[in-house]
Amino acid sequence: MLSQQARYWHKHLSRRRHHGPRIHRTLFSTSPRHNGYDDTIPNLRIGSHTRVIFQGFTGKQATANAKESIAWGTNVVGGVKPNGSGEHLGLPVLPSVRAAVEQLKPDATGIYVAAHQATAAIEEAIEAEVPLIIAVAEHIPLHDMMRIHSMLQSQSKSRLVGANAPGIISAIGRCRIGFQPLPTFSPGHIGIVAKSGTLSYETVGSLTRAGLGQSLCIAVGGDVIAGTNFVDALKVFEHDEDTEAIIIVGELGGTTEEEAADWIADYRKRLKNPKPIAAVIGGFQAPPGKVMGHAGAWVGLGEGTAESKYKALESAGVTMVDHPAKFGGVMKEILAKSGRSVRKIELSAAQAQQRRSYHISRSLPRPLPTTTSSTSFQQRRSLHLTADQSANLLKAYNINITTPPEGSPSTHYLGISPHRSARSPSIIAAPTANPSHLPQRVRRFPFDYRQGPSRDAITAATAHLQLDTAPPRSKAQVIQLIHNLWTLYHEKEAIDLHIRLALSVETDEILTYDPYLFFDDAAFTSTKRHRDLHALRSSGSLTTTTTDLEAQQAGIVYIPLRCTPLFAGTTAKKPTQTAPSSQVQSEPRKLLIGTLVNGAGLALNTIDVLHTRLAPGTSAANFLDTGGKATAATIQTSFSLILSDERVGVVFVNIFGGLTLCDMIAEGIVLAFREMGVRKPVVVRLRGTNEEVGQRVLRESGLPVFVYDGFEEAVGKCGELVCGR
Incomplete structure (x- = not known):
């Protein structure tokens, strides 16, 4: 619970966040009766008042991201370059975060540095008492993050979002700290908290198309230990006057969904007319014992499965969906059932969009992902x-x-x-x-x-x-x-x-x-620690196949699946198991669907939905996550991995572009056809950054590719093709 003083200022801030004066961070001071870090939850309430700095400001990624965020309306006031000074993008550059805090008075910092530099950058921001810290880098070593959290738990000034998170964005307040695809967002009244970046983009896109828009979107990230969890976000949404309803985007790993369910059950008892809540969970078909792309996307001993998370939320009164493309229609239904005026919410969202001169651009330049070199990281992380x-x-x-x-x-x-x-x-x-x-x-x-x-x-x-x-x-x-x-x-x-x-x-x-x-x-790939331990890979510590090595070298997570059909929902059966290459080849041949997806959460949800939509005996052949930024070369390698499985009868490419560019995906598909002589039918669904360009490239290519922008239509076509219709 927030202290009385924190609740008062939180309410005050929610009323004045768009155009009112900035609220100083010391107003959310620690009460000795509460955990100090919990009292930093109100710092998540960003808006037009939020003064943002960038750490790593002059770097390539930060520069591209800052330009895009500033053009969108984010109040970027400067940045930090260690021992640097001067100007960048017409804004001041300071030599340290402490100097930036003293001179620029920031409310938040976005950390845009490589994983091996991110730990020190986060520590510097905590020591300078920056109220909100957004860490977007992947592959920060777990032990570095546990040390960071030990620091955070002993203070009451700074709140962390991340690491390995797309960030936080206020569509109402035009404040974006992260790398979310801005054309997808529109101001509105639905709050979103998500583990998966790509699934959150799917959710945002559905709400935008439905005319509901978004208020505040908090992507907590896919790391093993997150700086902000679902309950933290729910506490913000409960008191946010701009938020009329809430969406939770969860997946296997950890217990934050079950904790959210407990909080929601209590919330619904406390209030006569609670805000309606809907959710989606990914990972019903995930094979046990595998890290599914996200560092934290694995089920630890005693932790809940995707099925148990689904049931916990459903039992708490949450409306469950099986794919985020359904959220637009579902949110209208549950808003109406709660007695709220959907028409009024739609009009308010439309007025906010017009008032802020909102325009959709489909060809914004995208910043490059954080890396330490030109070599792709191994996403296996274990x-x-x-x-x-x-x-x-x-x-x-x-x-x-x-x-x-x-x-x-x-x-x-x-x-x-x-x-x-x-x-x-x-x-x-x-x-x-x-x-x-x-x-x-x-x-x-x-x-x-x-x-x-x-x-x-x-x-x-x-x-x-x-x-x-x-x-x-x-x-x-x-x-x-x-x-x-x-x-x-x-x-x-x-x-x-x-x-x-x-x-x-x-x-x-x-x-x-x-x-x-x-x-x-990550301790080795990001910082080169423990070379002797990780050298054991080459001395037989793992049963590594040719496809494993090919995937790792390309930064792809590729896991063949057995074809036991499951149901993604409250009647889900026992999870599928991982199939070694030799076992895959020895199984009776069935026509399965090879999946190529960007983002672990979206890949998990894709194989879940294929199991529920397709005819009995037909399912996904694999889990494949291309990573945060797929390139044409990545797509070609992905096709090679998928088509090496003789069970595959149809290839389904499901992309929702954030950092990933849809036109680059399209070029990769064309390249795969030309270089590899693809003979299987390919269904492509492209949404997000540069989607229209990508769709046009494929439609004009003359290749036997079925192109869609709707998920359900694409899944339906896969079903037709795999059944021979």
Whole structure:
């Protein structure tokens, strides 16, 4: 809950945000009764009053983005270049964030630097007490972000959105801090909070076409630990007078959707006429144990699946859809049911659009994505070791792995894992290692990243393990084991370290076995840390196929899927499994749809919808995320990967361009036809940046390509083609 003072100024700000004076950040000071970081939630309320600076201001990406944002109406007041000075784009350049705060009095900063520089840039903004910090870079190492969150939790001035987030944008207030495709947005009265950038663009496009527009859109990002979560955004929307209804765009990974459902259930009890809320969830068809493009798009032990998130939100009274293109019509329906005047909202949105001289341009230049070099990042972001490699590494940290013991009276589960809600590492523990009981019995005990496991966390974890009454020798071994695991976790920048324990009947010793070690690639790809550990890739740590290597080198996430049909909704069955290349080839041949999508969230939703729309026995052949900025070369490589699967009968290209340019996608498709001799029918759906140019390129190419701008029409055509009609 916000303090009384924060609520007062939050309400005051919502009334005056468009043309009123800027509200100074010290008005949202910490109350000792509340978590200090929670009191920074009102800083998310951006608008025309918001004074914005750019870190990395003179760089190529920041320059292109600043030009576009300024032209749209964002109040950019200058920027920072380390040890620099002078002017850029007619605005002042300062040598440090502190100097910029003193001279320019910013409300927000957009950080447009590469991943290996982003951590220091975020820290500098926190130390300078900038109220709102937007971090857009991908591949910032997880441990860097956990240290950042340890800093954030101990202060009450700065709020972070990101990392790996498209940013935040007020369509009403004409303030954009991020890289969202501006032609898609229109001022209106629907608030949006989303993990996925591309799915949020789909949502925005649907609302714009329906004439409802958007008020405030908060893209929290796809990292393992986000600086702002769904509940934070919902608290803002609840008190925002411009927001008449709310949309949540979620996906597998973490528990923020379930926490949002709990908050919504309470909200609907507190208010007589709560704002209507709708949602979409992606990831029903995601194979277990895979990172699905986003760093955080994987289901940790004890975390909810896409199905459980769907059910939790639906049970809280949220209207669920299976694809964001439906939001325009659905929002009109639930607004009307709530007693709100849809016509009045449409007129208000139209007047706001006219008042602000809103024009749609379909050929705005796009800034380049953040990279550290010309080499594409590997989006896999994980390294799994073999059993022997795991045992050798653990032994170096005084953890000796044995074979699974026989005859032990009980087994236990222990490890170190991210606690996404607490934004910190945690001890993960369960009094059982039985796979069928483990998800229900596991608990996480968070602790501060900079301090390491606290005595309280260790005591609570030991009690939950039911080892608090174990013999003194065994209990001391468990405590030392936790410290050893943390040392390894911290020094080698792991994501998950899990082991099973058993208490020896004969010696009272703790036996450790069956390790699971999962490391973050970003520490190596972004900062070149832990070369020795990540060199294990080339010595057999992973079963890497030719297609795996081809995808990684192109910055593509490509995962073949088994063709077990599932239903994306409350009746979803058990998730599909990943199919190795050899297994894919040995399955009975079926006509499946190869998918080529930009953005992990949109790719997840695409394969979900194909499962619900197509005839029984037909499904998506793969998950393929081209990454944040697909190029013509990326598209050609994607076609090569998809067509290497003999099950594919139709290729479905589903693009919603933000950073990705639709005309470049079209050129890549033409190139693939010419270079590879594509013989399968191709259905292309292009929306977003330069969509009209891209569609024209394909229609004038003379190629057998079916081009659509509507998602449902494109899916229908895929169904016709795959069934031979």
